[in-house]
Amino acid sequence: MKKALVLFSGGLDSRVTAKFMEELGFEVHLCFVKLPFGAGCGSPLKENEKFAKEQGFHFHLVDATKEELFLEYLSLVKNPKHGLGVSVNPCRDCKIFIFKEGKKVAEKIKADIICTGEVLAQRPMSQMKHSLVFDEEKAGLKDKILRPLSAKILPETIYEKKGIIDREKLLGIHGRQRVIQMKLADKYNITYPNPAGGCLLCEKTYGAKLNCLLKEKPSPKIEEISLLNKGRLFKKEGFLVVGRYEKENDKLEKLANSLNWGIEKNLKIPGPTVIYEKTEDKDFAIKLWDAYTNNDLKKREEFESFKI
Numbered sequence: 329m330k331k332a333l334v335l336f337s338g339g340l341d342s343r344v345t346a347k348f349m350e351e352l353g354f355e356v357h358l359c360f361v362k363l364p365f366g367a368g369c370g371s372p373l374k375e376n377e378k379f380a381k382e383q384g385f386h387f388h389l390v391d392a393t394k395e396e397l398f399l400e401y402l403s404l405v406k407n408p409k410h411g412l413g414v415s416v417n418p419c420r421d422c423k424i425f426i427f428k429e430g431k432k433v434a435e436k437i438k439a440d441i442i443c444t445g446e447v448l449a450q451r452p453m454s455q456m457k458h459s460l461v462f463d464e465e466k467a468g469l470k471d472k473i474l475r476p477l478s479a480k481i482l483p484e485t486i487y488e489k490k491g492i493i494d495r496e497k498l499l500g501i502h503g504r505q506r507v508i509q510m511k512l513a514d515k516y517n518i519t520y521p522n523p524a525g526g527c528l529l530c531e532k533t534y535g536a537k538l539n540c541l542l543k544e545k546p547s548p549k550i551e552e553i554s555l556l557n558k559g560r561l562f563k564k565e566g567f568l569v570v571g572r573y574e575k576e577n578d579k580l581e582k583l584a585n586s587l588n589w590g591i592e593k594n595l596k597i598p599g600p601t602v603i604y605e606k607t608e609d610k611d612f613a614i615k616l617w618d619a620y621t622n623n624d625l626k627k628r629e630e631f632e633s634f635k636i
């Protein structure tokens with residue numbers, strides 16, 4: 329049986345693509361690249377593993393949240409060669425990164441086809457014909473990425489030329505409407521995530537926090553990055569984070585322990601946990617804790633200029 333490696337985000341299009349390739353008779357392998365900084369265009373790892381298991385697909389995880397791949401991704405966030413989107417999202421570089429990692433997996437498993445769930449013109453910049461071609465060229469995959477959902481209106485790939493797949497059986501979906509994909513998902517009886525869920529790098533508030541962290545710490549630790557989507561972030565001599573609810577307080581405490589940061593909380597009085605990086609900020613942390621424990625809006629205002 330021929331193998332199709334789907335570069336899989338977990339979103340509607342990539343789920344439908346995987347099922348579509350299965351329908352065409354391929355053994356389906358999913359390649360999911362887990363990105364740092366809360367980046368991702370589809371579903372989180374656990375949901376994607378679940379989908380693969382339910383469908384009987386092979387699952388290949390590339391974990392870019394640690395070691396060398398993390399450093400590589402960090403450098404493209406700091407210095408994107410192909411620009412940023414609305415916030416700090418280096419979408420073009422990110423896609424090229426994912427393609428390159430997918431290529432390695434494809435070689436390892438000897439995949440016959442590499443494909444994605446990309447749909448022509450679904451996104452204004454990154455999914456226009458020239459962008460699709462550009463990205464695959466940069467990843468060393470010229471003509472080697474099949475987009476089964478739009479293939480009929482895209483240039484022929486090497487797979488069609490070689491007869492590995494019949495172009496006539498592929499689709500010609502175009503544009504932002506997802507009606508056809510949703511109908512296919514119904515036909516295949518699969519669920520898919522809400523398209524509104526998205527990549528943290530595209531969020532402006534997250535972007536501001538990340539920029540601030542990278543300015544202070546060009547090579548941040550994973551735990552420091554994990555803090556950015558938790559609680560309220562402040563910067564005085566060092567960084568401080570105020571938890572917003574119990575579970576978050578617990579997570580912050582764990583992170584503070586592994587980073588060797590200070591912790592301000594009061595077991596007798598319900599309130600936030602405040603963690604702080606530098607001992608010089610201990611008094612500031614106590615005042616923050618007080619303002620947020622007593623829900624005193626006037627007191628909180630005093631800290632607004634330190635909030636990121």
Ligand code: SF4
Pocket residue numbers: 363367368369417418419420422423527528529530
């Ligand atoms: S939105 Fe952009 S930066 Fe975020 S995961 Fe998708 S391609 Fe990457």
